[in-house]
Amino acid sequence: MGSWKNHVRARIQQRDHKEKLPFVGVFTTLSQLEERFEIRKHILDDVQCKSFERGGGGVEVGRNTRLLQLQLRESEHLADKLSQTVSDLTAVLYLKEAELQYWQSRVSQYRQEALTLAKGSNNMKATLSEFEFTIESQAKQLAVLGLEQKGLKEALAQAHRDKEQLLQRWIEEKREEADRLNRYNDTQERWQHLAKQLKRHLQRERGKECGPTTASSSTRGKETTPSVFQRVHNKMDLYKGHSDYSRASAATKV
Template identity: 45%
Template sequence: MELWKSHVRAELFHRDCKQKDPFSGLFDKVSRLEEMLAFHVKLWQNMDTCSSKENGSSRCPDEGGSLYLRMNELEFLNQQLKHKISDLTSNMYLKEAELQYCHSQVARYRTEAVVLAQGASCLKADVEEYEYQLECQSKELTALRLEHSSLREELTATNLHNEQLLDRWLEEKKEEAERINKYNATQERWQRLAGRLKKRYRLRSRPACVANSSSEIKPTESKTQRPPS
């Protein structure tokens, strides 16, 4: 609520209290006077009826009937007091019942408060345990992150080293393949050269073989021929 609204509300409440204070007890007094007036009117009517029935011979015991009026007022007040006492007694019983109910509610709320306090203490203990576990897990996570970063660096270095080794191995294999190719080419050249030499050697050695074979065949023929008869 704004400040000026609260100020206006307080001033109006103060004004109402000032205006109601002079008249606070007048309504109760007026109601009691009206009741007494009605009682007096009824009482005088009863007195008039009694005097008319007795032909005016017997009046009230005292002059003006003040004692009779006073006695009836006391009886009326006594009845009012009895009604008030009965009302107050019933109100007291009701208040005692309400008080017992309030006591039962207070006891129930107290037990509920105790149960809730126990639950709150358990929850507080659980929260502290969870906080401790969270702190431990955060520390473990920090350590794992550091380890992960170191392992990643090691993995990067290992991959770089493997790439270097692979490049070196490929270079070595390439050089070995070149050497093998050179060796194979040399072997092919030597084989071709050896084949040519063998071919030339065969071509050169073939006439000698033919000559030798012819010289060996002629004597055999002469030996096999028969003389003429």
């Protein structure tokens, strides 16, 4: 987009350099010469009119007088023009001085603003450095907290696993204890059933022996009955002690 514009601009500058710039000085000089010609023509016309009004004096004196008047008028006109140019240049100079003062005030204002902005920039750089240091410290703390959180998660997972294992073991131990209690209850029921049967059997035996018997036979019966009951009670006490020991050991493990 900008390449063809640059190309056209370069070609126009090249054309001006070839066609316009060589004739700039010529046109200026021509305009100056035309202006001087008009001035001299006007002055010459005035001098000729005055000479005709005075009459036909000496030709040579009149010619010299006309030349001198012409030069004088030309000099006066040039002086007026130069004075006008000087006044114009003075006015322009005053304007330039006022503009220069204005721009100097603007420069001082901009310099003050630049100093203020530089101070603000330095303060912002210092604040930015503090923020960067704070961010770096917080990043390090965040990394440490992340590691701690990871360790805590691992510990929590391990605690959950240990809890599950302990709960499973406790359930298994309770199941075993329940099985032991069930077996103990079954055994107690069997022993009670056996004791009832033995009791009935003894009662029947006693009913048969209530008739006339000898003292020796009654003595043997009395000795036999307590011995049978003693053996049954000894076995029941032994099994009860064994079951109590098993229950105590299970409670100790839990």
